[in-house]
Amino acid sequence: xxxxxxxxxxxxxxxxxxxxxxxxxxxxxxxxxxxxxxxxxxxxxxxxxxxxxxxxxxxxxxxxxxxxxxxxxxxx
Numbered sequence: 001x002x003x004x005x006x007x008x009x010x011x012x013x014x015x016x017x018x019x020x021x022x023x024x025x026x027x028x029x030x031x032x033x034x035x036x037x038x039x040x041x042x043x044x045x046x047x048x049x050x051x052x053x054x055x056x057x058x059x060x061x062x063x064x065x066x067x068x069x070x071x072x073x074x075x076x
Contacts, residue, residue: 011055
């Protein structure tokens, strides 16, 4: 699992929601949410926006890593 997978699961569990309930509020199927959480699907931009809105976070904070690598440090 990647950091994103854990983040999606943590966001849902922090809300105390089942996959079925969260998926219904997001507007996707439970199976799609399960695939996103497992890393089997990436989701469309519209799905990412809906997820971010549901969890009250930005798309960037959920779906994009902001880790600074040693290579990044070398470039600066």
